[in-house]
Amino acid sequence: MLSYFVRRVLYTIPLLFVLAVVTFLLMHAVPGGPFSGEEKPLPPVVVERLMKYYHLDEPLWKQFTDYLWNVLHGNLGPSYMQYGRTVNEIIKDHLPVSAQLGVLALLVAIVIGIPMGIIAALRQNTFIDYMCMSFAVAGVSIPAMALGPLLIYIFGVKLHWLPVARWESWRHMILPACTLGIGHSAIIARLTRASLLQILRKDFIRTAWAKGLSGSRVILVHALRNALIPVVTVLGPMFAALVTGTLVVEQIFSIPGLGRFFVYSITDRDYPVIMGVTLLYGVIIVAMNFVVDLTYAFLDPRITYD
């Protein structure tokens, strides 16, 4: 177990390193630089000084090794576009908002998805099942970009039930969390249904019924625990996708999350922000995959790592 753990951690180092190299190269492959804006060109002397100040006049390999050295010391560098702010500060201020939105969306996804999957599986091939699965296809299909305006229109414009922008009280969080979570709830519902159907045909379930256990105990304890293994495996990457994929929802609902820095840093060529946010997202994705592998062992004692 320990050796597996160490091996996995070691394996992520080259992955993140390659991610950093590729992002760095792609970023610098774009001609021009952060200070060669077309709309309000700066005087060449100023550009030259800025380039010198941020060490952008040095050879690429030197810039990269310097950057890595700083990152290893926990310093992600200054932002070029937001004067006086460091990437560390940007992440510290805005990641919690994105993470909060991601967690809420994941909760929405689980709370809707798992019960729906269970009900659909228990009533297989009935009207309820078809309803649940049609909802699931709809949920998977409709992107947040389309769902957001629809929910705003229904609950904000027509019914006036919920506020439609900003990030203040819990009421502000309902619509964005649903916009982001509903699509994922559909994925969970489908998976739960499919895997529960498979488990319900197993011998040990028949044994449990034969022992005279109550229905709820058979379903919730014996079947569900096993049926949830594939569901848990998607939760990790799903959480990573939710935290990193909040951009559209953040835009539509004017939420001050990290997503917009991700896009605007790229269009503004704010190199340290691009690198910082990319590496952060990379770490989140890798970490989530790792957590998934560990939960496997917890849910199914037959799985061991060596």
Add this chain to the structure above:
Amino acid sequence: MKRGSLAADAWRRLLRNKMAVAGGVFVIFLVIIAIFAPYIAPYPFDEADFRNAYQPPCRGHPLGTDSLGRDLLSRLIWGTRVSLAVGFIGAITSFVIGVLWGTIAGFCGGLIDNLMMRVVDFLYAFPTMLFVILLMVVFKVNVATTHNPVILAMSALDDKLGGMLFVMIGIGAVSWVGIARLSRGLALSLAEEEYVEAARAIGNSSLRIVTKHILPNLMGPCVVYVSLGIPGYISTEAFLSFIGLGVTPPTPSWGAMISEGYQVMLVYPHMALFPAIALGLTMLAFNFLGDGLRDALDVQM
């Protein structure tokens, strides 16, 4: 189509699935709209009329107008073209790259296979959105500063297509990895089949075995896989246009229309609502059809 043939069976299974049929009918409807857009649309998509900006749905404009007074229905109709073109051509691009890559890797084996699949592994782990966004920025900025004739020719074509070309290339460049994995796996298992062994025993060249025996047999699952990806490509285009890196204005794209509309959602909800409905319905139709196709053809993936 012969009665009782595999294709006829699949076709019958598909027709029995009502959701898939509904999806298919809607997709055909969209294709017709996209082809005949210039004849159906009541106004040109870029005709501005500032005195009639932000009109809610009314007689002259069934779905209202946008911030420049352009007819929303006409822009939706023209936007169908962008969405479908990007969806289909993105699918074809990723299909061609993916199948070639995967088949070569699977058939060559050894070191070449190892190297090629490590590239795929890496792209798999790389955040797709980041890659697409970076690519789009590289395209757009390169075009503005380059003197390379190839890139200039591409950029001229891109202008003619309203900025769609680079979106298609960007989507094709990031979405082929899944299909490369699938086709490699299929190529590996097909290479073990007896008829391939027989073909080799009677002295066929490798190239002939690949083109005559392996490629035709891995087409089916690959076509289904790539057609399941189409809604994804359509929503990627909408996403790119939403953040301003997709098609170039005034080319109408549903994503760009939503992006413009959500900012005035509380006052003029029709501007974001109709493109959102169009995008949602299109994605639904493609997904229902794709699921139906997969079940009907009973493809193991």
